[in-house]
Amino acid sequence: MTSPTIAAFGRTSSRLTVGGVPVDRLAERVGGTPFFAYDRRLLTERVALVRSTLPAGVELGYAVKANPMPAVVQHLSGLVDALDVASALEMRTALDTPLPADRISFAGPGKTAAELTQAVAAGVTIELESETEAARLVAVGDRLGIRPQVAVRVNPDFSIKGSGMRMGGGPQQFGVDAERVPALLKELAHVDVDVLGFHIFAGSQNLRADILCAAQRNTVDLALRLAAYAPAPVRYLNIGGGFGIPYFERDVPLDLAPIGENLAALLTDSVRPNLPDARVVVELGRFLVGECGVYVTRVVDRKESRGRVFLVVDGGLHHQLAASGNFGQVIRRNYPIAIGNRIDEEPTETATVVGCLCTPLDLLGDNVSLPAAEVDDLVVVFQAGAYGLTASPTAFLSHPVPAEVLV
Ligand SMILES: *Cc1c(COP(=O)(O)O)cnc(C)c1O
Numbered sequence: 001m002t003s004p005t006i007a008a009f010g011r012t013s014s015r016l017t018v019g020g021v022p023v024d025r026l027a028e029r030v031g032g033t034p035f036f037a038y039d040r041r042l043l044t045e046r047v048a049l050v051r052s053t054l055p056a057g058v059e060l061g062y063a064v065k066a067n068p069m070p071a072v073v074q075h076l077s078g079l080v081d082a083l084d085v086a087s088a089l090e091m092r093t094a095l096d097t098p099l100p101a102d103r104i105s106f107a108g109p110g111k112t113a114a115e116l117t118q119a120v121a122a123g124v125t126i127e128l129e130s131e132t133e134a135a136r137l138v139a140v141g142d143r144l145g146i147r148p149q150v151a152v153r154v155n156p157d158f159s160i161k162g163s164g165m166r167m168g169g170g171p172q173q174f175g176v177d178a179e180r181v182p183a184l185l186k187e188l189a190h191v192d193v194d195v196l197g198f199h200i201f202a203g204s205q206n207l208r209a210d211i212l213c214a215a216q217r218n219t220v221d222l223a224l225r226l227a228a229y230a231p232a233p234v235r236y237l238n239i240g241g242g243f244g245i246p247y248f249e250r251d252v253p254l255d256l257a258p259i260g261e262n263l264a265a266l267l268t269d270s271v272r273p274n275l276p277d278a279r280v281v282v283e284l285g286r287f288l289v290g291e292c293g294v295y296v297t298r299v300v301d302r303k304e305s306r307g308r309v310f311l312v313v314d315g316g317l318h319h320q321l322a323a324s325g326n327f328g329q330v331i332r333r334n335y336p337i338a339i340g341n342r343i344d345e346e347p348t349e350t351a352t353v354v355g356c357l358c359t360p361l362d363l364l365g366d367n368v369s370l371p372a373a374e375v376d377d378l379v380v381v382f383q384a385g386a387y388g389l390t391a392s393p394t395a396f397l398s399h400p401v402p403a404e405v406l407v
Contacts, residue, residue: 002289003199003281005336005382006343008291012115015295016340016380019407021295023340023378026407029282033298033378034315037402038385042292049081050284053260059281061105061238064090066386067293071309073097076288084238084283085124088115095122105148105238107153108171116140120148127153129175130185138191143385147192151236152185153199156222160215163242164205165328174201178222183227189231196279197230197278198223203240205286209255212242213262220266223391237271237278244289247383248333254287257297262268271274286386293385295320296340299377300356309351311370314380316355316362319402321392323364323381326354339364340378357397363403 006016015022018037027033050060050184051356053150061082064073070093077097085091086108094104101123109129111119116133117140119126128150129132141148157178159169167174176184188195200219219239227234246253263282271280297315304310325332337353339345349372353365362380373379394401 003336005291006338008042010293011195014342014344015303016296016338016343017283021407023380027296027298027378028214029404030352030403033296034313034319035405036068036293036295036319036384036389038067038289038293038338038404038406040075040406043072043075043289043331045077046292047076048287050256050288053256054282055260055264056268057280058263059279061281061283062288063201063241063285064094065390067289067388068093068390069404069406070096071107072289075406077206080288082281082283084127087144088118091119091122091124095124102149103208105199111136113121116148117144119201119320120144122147123149125151125196127151127238129153130186130315131180131187131366133192134184134188138193141192145196149194149196150188151199151238152176152181152188152226154181154222154226156200156202156219158202158206158215158218158222159204160206160211160242162206162211163203164244166203168200168202168240175199175260176365178226181226185226185229185231196230197234197236197238198226199238199240201238201242201283203242205244206242207244207246207251207254209258212254212259215240215242216259216262216266220270224270225232227275234275234278236281237275237313238281238283241282241284241287243284245290245386247287247335254365262312290386293383294340294382295323295381295387295388297379297381298353299373299375299379302375309349311351311353311373311379312356313354313401315355316364318355318357318394318396318399319392320381320388322387324383325363327387327391332363332366333368333385334365334368336382337368337370338382339371339373340380342371344375348372356399359397364380
């Protein structure tokens with residue numbers, strides 16, 4: 001049986017393909033293993049899938065930190081309406097795309113005067129994370145003689161359940177607490193900044209459509225309440241995203257249809273009548289890229305230790321930390337894994353896939369059912385398109401940094 005994951009990428013008789021190229025041939029093309037490969041067609045299809053469910057008039061943004069590889073960002077820039085960045089380097093990558101600066105927003109706590117200067121000079125929208133940041137930004141704008149475009153990032157007065165990472169509600173380092181936003185808006189009315197609107201993001205990696213729908217309703221309600229205090233008509237409303245992807249066997253993929261319907265109703269009943277000038281942006285990271293990438297490693301050693309088979313590969317947690325279970329996960333579970341050059345073979349053994357780092361943390365697959373693999377076979381870890389290489393401690397153990405290719 002071919003898993004949906006393998007079917008999405010495609011295969012020749014025995015090999016997984018990425019972008020139509022068999023993985024073993026891709027390894028030769030790249031010049032060796034390990035490497036990350038992202039499938040251009042899958043990225044395009046993913047955006048089309050989201051577009052087909054979002055109501056007309058809702059814009060789609062890409063959160064660059066999920067995968068900031070310049071070629072990926074460049075490709076997506078032609079398909080989405082907006083890019084959200086979280087550092088000066090991500091901003092530079094976004095500014096290199098054909099998207100105009102006013103379609104780029106810069107979020108994240110702790111922005112320095114230097115970063116704010118670059119953002120104001122570029123003309124990107126700055127998502128204000130605190131009162132201190134607001135004061136710093138006003139000073140930067142004054143010095144440059146440029147009026148900064150801002151949105152206030154709001155830490156909502158509600159929180160959502162079922163998110164892999166909560167990023168709003170309760171005490172947070174993100175955004176300005178909702179109850180303090182009116183006072184901040186009052187101050188901003190008297191200084192030289194253009195307040196475009198709000199950015200409200202409650203959490204990430206959620207697989208429950210009902211919870212995401214409730215979060216979107218609460219988000220729009222909150223935005224409408226805060227809009228009453230805004231110094232100018234709201235022209236920008238970033239309602240976050242949080243769409244999750246299935247990483248583990250029992251995860252059920254997110255059902256987009258109810259989310260689309262919910263958003264359509266919110267748009268017609270609440271947003272358009274009350275905030276007629278607002279661009280509404282849904283901002284997604286992992287949902288657009290996570291399932292479009294693989295991490296390809298090669299078996300260097302096959303060992304048996306006291307009845308257990310170990311496949312030692314030439315990669316590890318230094319490149320793909322999340323697959324080892326050490327990227328914020330509470331319980332470690334296996335990411336989908338396959339032997340990329342034995343896709344046609346049935347599983348015949350249980351093997352534990354470990355990386356080449358000298359630490360027991362470096363576990364990529366614990367007791368996985370696999371075809372019997374040998375030295376030089378290719379072990380492919382799926383769901384590697386988001387929070388892979390750039391979310392991993394590449395300097396740990398001082399191995400070389402792997403290549404990334406968009407195919
Ligand atoms: C990280 C981040 C995202 C993307 O989250 P995903 O789970 O990858 O979709 C979106 N918005 C903001 C503000 C973020 O910081």
